[in-house]
Amino acid sequence: MKTDKKMIFAFLAPAVIAYLFVSIYPVIHSTILSFFEVSAWSGSEMKFMGLNNFIDLLQNQVFMTSFVKIGIIWLLGGAGVFGSAFAFSALLTSGIRGKSFFRAVIYLPNLIPVVAAAAMWTQYIFSMRFGLFKNVFGALGLQALANIEWTSHGVIFWAMLIAYVWGGIGFFLLIILAGVERVPVELLEAAKLDGASMTQIFVRITLPLLRDVIRVSVVMWSITVLNLFAFPMAFGQTYPEVMTPAMYLYQLAFGQAGGGASGAGANGVVYVGRAAAAGVILTIIVVLIYGLLNVVFKEEKLEY
Amino acid sequence: MNTRKVVTLFTTLLTLASLILSGCAPKTTPTPAEQPTQAPIEILPTAAPTAEPVTLVYWSMWNADEPMGKVMQQAIDAFQADHPNVTIEVTWQGRPVRKLFTAAIDSGTVIDLIDNDTGRIALSWGDKYILGLDSYLTQPAIGTDGKTVAETIYPLLLNQYKTAGGSIPSVPFNPYVNLWFYNKAHFEEAGVTQVPTTFEEWMAANEKLKAAGHPAFTYDADSYADIMAGDSAQRYVGCEAFNAAMTDKTGAAWQTPAFVQWAKDMEAFSAYAAPGTAANIYPAGQQALALGDVTMMYNGTWMPSEVAATAGADFQWGGFSWPAATGGVGTINDYDMGSQGMAITKVTQHPDVAFEFIKYVVSKDIQTAVTNVGYASSLVDVPWTGPIADAYPLMKNATTAYGWACGGWDTGDFFANDLLPTFTDLITGKITADAFLTQMEEKAKVNIK
Numbered sequence: 001m002k003t004d005k006k007m008i009f010a011f012l013a014p015a016v017i018a019y020l021f022v023s024i025y026p027v028i029h030s031t032i033l034s035f036f037e038v039s040a041w042s043g044s045e046m047k048f049m050g051l052n053n054f055i056d057l058l059q060n061q062v063f064m065t066s067f068v069k070i071g072i073i074w075l076l077g078g079a080g081v082f083g084s085a086f087a088f089s090a091l092l093t094s095g096i097r098g099k100s101f102f103r104a105v106i107y108l109p110n111l112i113p114v115v116a117a118a119a120m121w122t123q124y125i126f127s128m129r130f131g132l133f134k135n136v137f138g139a140l141g142l143q144a145l146a147n148i149e150w151t152s153h154g155v156i157f158w159a160m161l162i163a164y165v166w167g168g169i170g171f172f173l174l175i176i177l178a179g180v181e182r183v184p185v186e187l188l189e190a191a192k193l194d195g196a197s198m199t200q201i202f203v204r205i206t207l208p209l210l211r212d213v214i215r216v217s218v219v220m221w222s223i224t225v226l227n228l229f230a231f232p233m234a235f236g237q238t239y240p241e242v243m244t245p246a247m248y249l250y251q252l253a254f255g256q257a258g259g260g261a262s263g264a265g266a267n268g269v270v271y272v273g274r275a276a277a278a279g280v281i282l283t284i285i286v287v288l289i290y291g292l293l294n295v296v297f298k299e300e301k302l303e304y
Numbered sequence: 305m306n307t308r309k310v311v312t313l314f315t316t317l318l319t320l321a322s323l324i325l326s327g328c329a330p331k332t333t334p335t336p337a338e339q340p341t342q343a344p345i346e347i348l349p350t351a352a353p354t355a356e357p358v359t360l361v362y363w364s365m366w367n368a369d370e371p372m373g374k375v376m377q378q379a380i381d382a383f384q385a386d387h388p389n390v391t392i393e394v395t396w397q398g399r400p401v402r403k404l405f406t407a408a409i410d411s412g413t414v415i416d417l418i419d420n421d422t423g424r425i426a427l428s429w430g431d432k433y434i435l436g437l438d439s440y441l442t443q444p445a446i447g448t449d450g451k452t453v454a455e456t457i458y459p460l461l462l463n464q465y466k467t468a469g470g471s472i473p474s475v476p477f478n479p480y481v482n483l484w485f486y487n488k489a490h491f492e493e494a495g496v497t498q499v500p501t502t503f504e505e506w507m508a509a510n511e512k513l514k515a516a517g518h519p520a521f522t523y524d525a526d527s528y529a530d531i532m533a534g535d536s537a538q539r540y541v542g543c544e545a546f547n548a549a550m551t552d553k554t555g556a557a558w559q560t561p562a563f564v565q566w567a568k569d570m571e572a573f574s575a576y577a578a579p580g581t582a583a584n585i586y587p588a589g590q591q592a593l594a595l596g597d598v599t600m601m602y603n604g605t606w607m608p609s610e611v612a613a614t615a616g617a618d619f620q621w622g623g624f625s626w627p628a629a630t631g632g633v634g635t636i637n638d639y640d641m642g643s644q645g646m647a648i649t650k651v652t653q654h655p656d657v658a659f660e661f662i663k664y665v666v667s668k669d670i671q672t673a674v675t676n677v678g679y680a681s682s683l684v685d686v687p688w689t690g691p692i693a694d695a696y697p698l699m700k701n702a703t704t705a706y707g708w709a710c711g712g713w714d715t716g717d718f719f720a721n722d723l724l725p726t727f728t729d730l731i732t733g734k735i736t737a738d739a740f741l742t743q744m745e746e747k748a749k750v751n752i753k
Binding site for chain 1: 403406527579580583592597720724729734753
């Protein structure tokens, strides 16, 4: 079919122009702001700071620690999410009855609004008064576990991690499940006939054939974790332990979380320029990670 | 790399960048529980400042369906009934108005009236956006026997925050004061006949409560650790020394006698914390109080309204000031307090009419309506009622007002990231006073730049 390039351009132009406008403008503007001291969202004088915003951030213990938290969430949370997703996908493709039902149930957490999910975990599941964990562990005679103050300082990060993993499994299960279901049954049966164990089949056949799916999943997981914001905000925004880079960026841009229900006492000082610098740093890190993952998981077209 | 790959890469990078650089959402403030509102109010009108048709744009921090929103609507209705030539166009922006206001003004939006925290109005918005009201405050108030507006309002609230230029920029109409709320039935059952005024009396009362099987206190560790730390410290060291310690990178303050006494007393007090207090995420702590699981909780005067549905009408609310420390700087007449205030913007064309409306908001009838929905009034002569009735005489006797959590939030990251978690460990009995002081000294040396 002959391609009319003008028509292609005409049809694509509105969307492309709109996209570029809403994408390029904020990126450029944020990058410019990152080199200035800006103390208000509007009407503030801009003072050129050179690289000082970046230097301040890189020397800021809270900001740098937030990346350590993100690293832990990426690694341990990722292990939890992908481990569970693979386990469930193995279960759901094993011929179990009610597959659709179980798949829907596992995906359900993704349909719950973040704030509601966080409230469910902090006010009910982790509650020291009538919480699920307290009652279940108590009934099992595991008093040490039943007495853990999950949402207290010192523990809340791990509590949030558990809840976050719970919320992430369903989404990645669907992606992995779709990939697993594409693996030809003949290959698996042939391996079985040749005497391969379930582990060998998974490691030698299923995993290699899921290379593209895993690559996409890891990229999505990485970007999601690096931008993690709403869940820890709803979970315990005043706890420095759950502070992520995006939360810190938000605090710089819009002020501290504290000040009580009326907001009284918060002095309203915002650091727009430094927040923009934090955004630029986050962007650079995401781009680097994206590039790294592209190197690690080289795109190969698998046909089977 | 061919062109298609370059375009793909560029688009991908752009998408990533835009995702990161544009993802923020406003935070919200918990909405108080629903309360019944009153019948329409009749206010004796004052002389209208103008007969010309006037429209005032009012950006409200309330939502239309919350109790204070309904009271503000009553004020609008009463004002418009008395001034047929004036229309008040209200936009119920809710709490996010504080983030929208200055940007809206800067972009040319005409707003005549705004309400918000009096501290924010004075210190953040100040002379650039807000009109000084000093000359207006000498006008006669409505329904208060010839007193001026300034004379009807608690001086501590009216004068608490001024702009950099020295003006009073807002009229307080919905104040709060922090105090210990308690369950009177528990006190009676335990044989505590008087509210404690000193730390020693308080500890004796706590011991009686413990003997009666009632955990003495709790709080929401994620939301109110700040006032627990700041307001307790005020009694021992005062806000000035407290804030100085938040920025002292030598950490020397933490070994001075006043700080040591504060820590020791808080360690002793921690023996009466309800189990699980350290794990309370708002509103678990105040729910525990309302459910009768615990006897006391330190909070602002809005709190009983928030838990009204849980506590029920038969809950016997009491209140007392944070007890004084032996030899301490603060007294029981010093309070962490503040208010929502009404302000007039600098872009208004009708400041006289706008202030006339403010006079309606702080009229005796509207302020009585405020107390009828469970909140505090800023008028000296309007008693606070219901669950906050005990707070009214305390407020009338108050001699000093200080800002939220002794002003700790204004000192920098050390307050939020180091003091609050460590103080929570102390007051919930996880660490000793000595450990607290040592940790704070070490953290100050490392983390304060």
